[in-house]
Amino acid sequence: MDNNIAIEVKNVTMRFNMPHEKVDNIKEFFIKLLKGQLRFEEFVALDNVSLTVKKGDVVGLIGLNGSGKSTLLKVISGILKPSSGTAEISGTISPLIELGAGFDFELTTKENIFLNAAVLGFDRNFITQKYDEILDFAELRDFENVAIKNFSSGMIARLGFSIATLVKPDILIVDEILAVGDFIFQQKCEKRISELMMGGTTVLFVSHSIEQVERICKTVCWIEHGKVKMIGPAKEVTEIYKNTKA
Amino acid sequence: MKRKILLFICFILSLSIGFGIGIVAFSTENIKNSIDGLVDKDFSDGTINTEQIGQLQYFTVSLDDEIYVKNLLFNGNIHDNLDSVRVYYTDNANKEFNAQNSFFPKIIIKNDNYYLEIDKNVTAIRLELLPSDTVENIKVNPKILNIHTVNTILFTILPLVISFSAVSLIFDRESLKKDILAIKRYKYLLYELVLKDIKTKYRRSVLGLLWSVLNPLLMMIVLTAVFSNIIRVEVEGGFALFYLTGYLLFNFISESTNFSLNTILQAAQLIKKVYIPKYIFPLQKCLFSFVNMIFSLTAFVIVFTIFMIWGNVSLNSSMLLFPIPLILIFLFSLGCCFILSSLVVFFRDIGHIWGILLTVWMYASPIIYPISILPDWLVSAIKLNPLYYYIDMFRNIMIYGRIPAFADFIIALLFSVASVLVGTVIFRKCQDKFVMYI
Numbered sequence: 001m002d003n004n005i006a007i008e009v010k011n012v013t014m015r016f017n018m019p020h021e022k023v024d025n026i027k028e029f030f031i032k033l034l035k036g037q038l039r040f041e042e043f044v045a046l047d048n049v050s051l052t053v054k055k056g057d058v059v060g061l062i063g064l065n066g067s068g069k070s071t072l073l074k075v076i077s078g079i080l081k082p083s084s085g086t087a088e089i090s091g092t093i094s095p096l097i098e099l100g101a102g103f104d105f106e107l108t109t110k111e112n113i114f115l116n117a118a119v120l121g122f123d124r125n126f127i128t129q130k131y132d133e134i135l136d137f138a139e140l141r142d143f144e145n146v147a148i149k150n151f152s153s154g155m156i157a158r159l160g161f162s163i164a165t166l167v168k169p170d171i172l173i174v175d176e177i178l179a180v181g182d183f184i185f186q187q188k189c190e191k192r193i194s195e196l197m198m199g200g201t202t203v204l205f206v207s208h209s210i211e212q213v214e215r216i217c218k219t220v221c222w223i224e225h226g227k228v229k230m231i232g233p234a235k236e237v238t239e240i241y242k243n244t245k246a
Numbered sequence: 247m248k249r250k251i252l253l254f255i256c257f258i259l260s261l262s263i264g265f266g267i268g269i270v271a272f273s274t275e276n277i278k279n280s281i282d283g284l285v286d287k288d289f290s291d292g293t294i295n296t297e298q299i300g301q302l303q304y305f306t307v308s309l310d311d312e313i314y315v316k317n318l319l320f321n322g323n324i325h326d327n328l329d330s331v332r333v334y335y336t337d338n339a340n341k342e343f344n345a346q347n348s349f350f351p352k353i354i355i356k357n358d359n360y361y362l363e364i365d366k367n368v369t370a371i372r373l374e375l376l377p378s379d380t381v382e383n384i385k386v387n388p389k390i391l392n393i394h395t396v397n398t399i400l401f402t403i404l405p406l407v408i409s410f411s412a413v414s415l416i417f418d419r420e421s422l423k424k425d426i427l428a429i430k431r432y433k434y435l436l437y438e439l440v441l442k443d444i445k446t447k448y449r450r451s452v453l454g455l456l457w458s459v460l461n462p463l464l465m466m467i468v469l470t471a472v473f474s475n476i477i478r479v480e481v482e483g484g485f486a487l488f489y490l491t492g493y494l495l496f497n498f499i500s501e502s503t504n505f506s507l508n509t510i511l512q513a514a515q516l517i518k519k520v521y522i523p524k525y526i527f528p529l530q531k532c533l534f535s536f537v538n539m540i541f542s543l544t545a546f547v548i549v550f551t552i553f554m555i556w557g558n559v560s561l562n563s564s565m566l567l568f569p570i571p572l573i574l575i576f577l578f579s580l581g582c583c584f585i586l587s588s589l590v591v592f593f594r595d596i597g598h599i600w601g602i603l604l605t606v607w608m609y610a611s612p613i614i615y616p617i618s619i620l621p622d623w624l625v626s627a628i629k630l631n632p633l634y635y636y637i638d639m640f641r642n643i644m645i646y647g648r649i650p651a652f653a654d655f656i657i658a659l660l661f662s663v664a665s666v667l668v669g670t671v672i673f674r675k676c677q678d679k680f681v682m683y684i
Contacts, residue, residue, distance in 0.1 A: 016682065024683070025595045078521035081678040095520055102520040115442075118435040119520055 005090070006171055006202035007053040007076055012085035014046040014071055014226075045071040046082070047226040053219075055090075055170075058193070058203040060217035060234065062210070062241055068226040069206050073173050076204065091170025094120060105149040109140055109159065112148055116163050130166050137188075138162040158185060165192050172196060175206045190216060210238050249417060256409035264402025294384055298377060305373040305381050308341055315386045318351075318362040318371060324379040328353045332374040333362060337482075338648065341370040347482075348374075366618060396629040397653060404660035411667035418674065425674075428523045436526055436533070443534040458541035459548070462497070466490045466549065473614060481616050483645045484558055490549055491641050492613035494542055495571075496633065499579050500604050502535035506583035507590050507597050514684040524677045525670075528583040536576050546644070562647030570655075571640040574662045578632060581665025588676035591683050612637060632661040 046068050053059050061069045074080040075087050077095035102119045103112050113134055117127040127134075135141050138158040148156060164172065172193070193203055193216060207213050213220060213234065220237040222230040230237050295306040309315075324331065333351050334343040351362040364371065364386070375381065415422055429436075448454040470486045473479045481488040509527040516522055553559045590596045611633040617625050628634050635658035642648040 024593065026593045027595070029593070079517070079519065080681060093521070102516055104515075115438060118432075118438045119516065119522060121431040121434070123434040124438075 004054050005052055006055045006057070007051070007087075007089050007204070009049060009051040009072070009076065009087045010085050012046055012049045012072075012075055012082040012087055013044065014068075014075060014080065015083040016043045016045060017041075045226055046075065048085070049223070049226070049228055050085075051221060051228065051231070053202055053204070055202055056197065056200045057219060058197055058205060058217045060213040060220040061204065061206045061223060062208075062213060062220060062238070063223040063229075067223045069223055070175060071226075072223065073175055073204060073206065077173055089171055092121065093171040093173065094164040094167065094169035095173045103148060103156065103160070106147055108145045108147055109135075110144050112159070113163060116160075117167065120164070120167060120169070122167055126167075134162045134166050137166065137192075139185075154182065154185070161189055161192075165196060168196065168199065169201060171202045171204070173204045176208070210242060214238050249413065252413050252416075253410060256413060257406065260406035260409055261402060263405050264398055264400075294381075301377070303375050303377045303379060305375065305384065306370060307372075307384055307386065308370045309368065309386070315364040315366060315368050315371065318364050318384065318386045319359055320362075320373075320381050320384040321359050322379065322381040322383075324360070324381070325376050331362070333364065334372040334374065335364065335366055335368045336370050337367050338369065338646065343370075343372050396626050397657070399630070400657050400660070404657070404664050407664045408660065408667055411664070411671045414671050415667065415674075422670075422674070425523050425525065432523060432526055435522070436530060439526070439530045440534050440537065443530065444537065447538075455541060458538055459544045462490060462493055462542050462545040463548070465493060466545070469493075469614065479615055479619070484553065486549055487546075487553060487559065487645050488616070488641065489614060490546055491644055492611065492637050494539060494546060495575055495637050495640055496608055496611060496613050497542070498535055498539040498575065499582070499633065500608070501538065502532045502579045503582050503586055503600065503604070505531035505535060506587040507600060509583075510587050510591050510680055511684055517681055517684065524680060525584065525673060528587040528673070529580065531587075532576065532580045532583045535579070536572075539572075550644075559645060560647070564643050564647045564649055567643050567649070568640075571636050571643065571658070574639075574658050575636040577662035578636070578665045581662075581667070581669030584666075584669030584673040588673045588680075591676065591680050607631075607633070632658070632665075635661065 049068075049072060051059075051072075061072065063069050071080065073095070075082050076089065077093055078087075078089075079095070102116050104115060107115065113131060114124065114127055118124075135144065138155075138161070140155060140159060143151070143155070148159070151159075161174075174193070190212075193205075197203060203216075205213065205217055217234045220232065220234045220241075221228060222237050222241055230240065295304075295308070297304050297306075305320075318333075329350060331350065331353060332348055334345075334348040336343055336347060351364065353363075354361040362373075371386070373381065373384075448457065451457060453460065466486055466489055469489050473489070474485050479485060506528045509531050510517070510524065513522075513524075513527050517524060550559065554561065586596065586600065610628065610631050612628060617628055617634070620628065635654055639650040639654065639658055642650045
């Protein structure tokens with residue numbers, strides 16, 4: 001892989017088997033096997049997708065619901081293994097696929113910061129140094145010892161975003177999570193993302209807010225029905241995207 | 247194609263290793279003399295040690311090695327009251343006899359030959375007779391055939407399993423390497439998770455960590471009361487230590503496998519949303535149980551100290567070997583955890599049946615009984631059980647101060663390696679599908 005490339009997705013196809021019913025015990029499995037009813041319906045979520053992202057780029061992913069954006073992000077972050085093709089990344093990756101990814105809702109804010117950082121591969125000393133910064137950025141100082149099951153979705157999004165960005169990953173994946181914060185926090189997040197970009201972090205950004213994508217991203221990739229419809233400079237792609245939508 | 251050739255080579259190699267070891271061991275000790283199925287070791291060349299102590303005469307034969315002796319044969323003239331012929335035996339290297347290890351054998355007389363049923367693993371035997379008795383030409387029939395059958399089976403199957411899974415892993419080495427390197431990055435996570443387990447286990451209990459020691463101690467007291475008074479089981483060195491060692495090791499296996507059954511399902515939240523090498527989770531549970539067992543070893547130290555003061559057992563340099571059986575059983579259990587945790591994702595039934603299987607496994611392991619009380623065929627069957635080797639090794643080292651037999655050590659090692667490799671292969675085959683089933 002080229003030294004300048006952060007993410008290289010080559011001909012990735014992702015197929016899901018959708019059984020008509022879920023078979024999860026041995027008796028049913030053998031009965032279905034004998035009856036020849038173990039058939040699956042295939043669903044192609046990604047169809048021969050290729051995408052190359054250079055280091056330091058900020059790439060937006062747009063597309064309608066169910067077009068395969070999140071699946072692509074999951075393939076890139078390693079959660080899903082593609083049925084065929086390869087997805088390679090260089091450096092550390094911080095995925096914010098969903099709200100509260102990697103949080104244990106029974107634990108407190110403090111414990112979750114350490115757990116989540118460990119999930120991302122950082123040790124205790126490193127996080128202890130960053131701890132106050134994370135807490136202040138998330139504006140959760142008053143809730144340090146509260147179990148996060150009591151939190152609102154905005155608070156969880158803030159916490160998740162602070163941890164993921166304060167550890168300065170090489171690649172940051174942001175999936176829709178900015179939508180839940182209030183506008184002040186959204187501005188803060190955008191500021192932080194542009195700071196990270198200055199520092200050379202590669203960002204993959206998924207949003208339904210076209211304005212936000214135009215503002216933050218340089219390049220935009222438009223995915224439709226599991227295929228890459230268009231890749232190009234942000235302005236051009238979003239113009240066409242907006243027109244077809246209407 | 248290349249893979250098939252490699253597998254074929256492994257197959258042939260394993261078969262030859264197994265049969266080679268089996269046949270060599272068998273032929274050198276048995277085949278030569280056992281054609282008539284009887285006499286193997288002859289002591290007529292003067293190795294019978296005769297001595298007279300007080301009113302009694304003793305004939306002692308020493309064997310080169312510990313072997314299983316089916317019966318003992320001698321000719322001569324002895325007194326009529328056959329009920330008073332007493333046999334002492336010993337199965338330790340020092341060849342010391344004591345009254346505890348003695349019995350009155352069943353005797354059959356055929357053409358002036360006396361057959362004594364021994365039916366024990368021994369290193370030396372001593373006959374107690376009256377001074378007027380004459381004994382010559384003592385022979386023992388080792389009949390170790392069945393034990394070697396077990397060895398042959400194990401020495402064939404285990405290398406076979408090991409080589410097959412090793413080949414499968416070699417073809418997958420790129421991603422295997424990546425996974426192994428990932429442990430470096432995720433060691434903090436592993437540490438945090440194990441710590442969390444230990445904290446949550448004893449949260450809100452007054453005695454906390456002390457329960458790790460109290461539990462085995464209390465179990466031992468109950469079981470020792472039952473098995474030394476109500477149902478009598480005679481064990482060398484006393485029942486308490488014998489049971490405690492078996493219990494500690496079995497409890498580790500049972501705890502770690504039970505925990506790892508649900509570990510992938512419990513980690514669903516993480517696995518679905520963040521990339522983490524999934525083997526962290528069974529590894530976490532196995533490590534947690536291992537740490538628990540290490541705490542529980544304190545119970546052994548306490549009981550051992552008490553018995554040492556009473557003079558039943560003594561410290562021995564062989565105890566320094568104690569990490570070996572522990573590491574081996576950890577590897578074995580880790581393999582089991584890998585297999586169980588991955589299969590249970592697809593078939594939840596395993597979670598329900600495992601409790602029953604564990605109970606069966608417990609009674610099939612020599613935890614509450616020594617194998618010396620079992621008939622031949624059961625001994626062979628139990629020697630197919632991997633736990634036998636770990637428990638036996640641990641007991642030999644910790645209680646009896648013996649270095650375990652080399653063949654037994656190799657078998658234990660093979661079981662551990664086979665378990666880890668098979669576990670890894672199965673887990674890696676399944677791990678990419680986890681996310682769709684949890």
